[in-house]
Amino acid sequence: QVQLVESGGGLVQAGGSLRLSCAASGRTFSSYNMGWFRQAPGKEREFVATINRSGDSTYYRDSVKGRFTISRDNAKNTVHLQMNNLKPEDTAVYYCAVRERISIGTIRPADFGSWGQGTQVVVSS
Numbered sequence: 001q002v003q004l005v006e007s008g009g010g011l012v013q014a015g016g017s018l019r020l021s022c023a024a025s026g027r028t029f030s031s032y033n034m035g036w037f038r039q040a041p042g043k044e045r046e047f048v049a050t051i052n053r054s055g056d057s058t059y060y061r062d063s064v065k066g067r068f069t070i071s072r073d074n075a076k077n078t079v080h081l082q083m084n085n086l087k088p089e090d091t092a093v094y095y096c097a098v099r100e101r102i103s104i105g106t107i108r109p110a111d112f113g114s115w116g117q118g119t120q121v122v123v124s125s
Helices: none
Strands: 005-006 010-013 017-025 035-038 046-051 056-058 069-074 078-085 091-100 119-123
Touching: 005 091, 017 035, 017 091, 017 119, 035 069, 035 078, 046 069, 046 119, 056 069, 078 091
Parallel strands: 010 119
Antiparallel strands: 005 017, 017 078, 035 046, 035 091, 046 056, 069 078, 091 119
């Protein structure tokens, strides 16, 4: 089973940028579709972005389209989330995970596994 470790979170002013990284263990990283989720205090975990095995197909929640970019480097077993023009509503703990199933409809946390421990992002206004 793959193990994931997120990093790169922090405190940033609105309009600023952060780049999150997710490092994966194991030699089969390139066989996994990956995703980023986030969870704000008192709220459910929500989907942010996904990327396929080869990195040539991505998908985002509407509120981050045009601001966030998911990418991966299979040679380095990492997946990144570049976040630009951050807003206070982006404040959350961000998690990466392996996409274990592709369901029809809404992208759900239940379709993902091997969750990392998360990295905190705080955007001040």
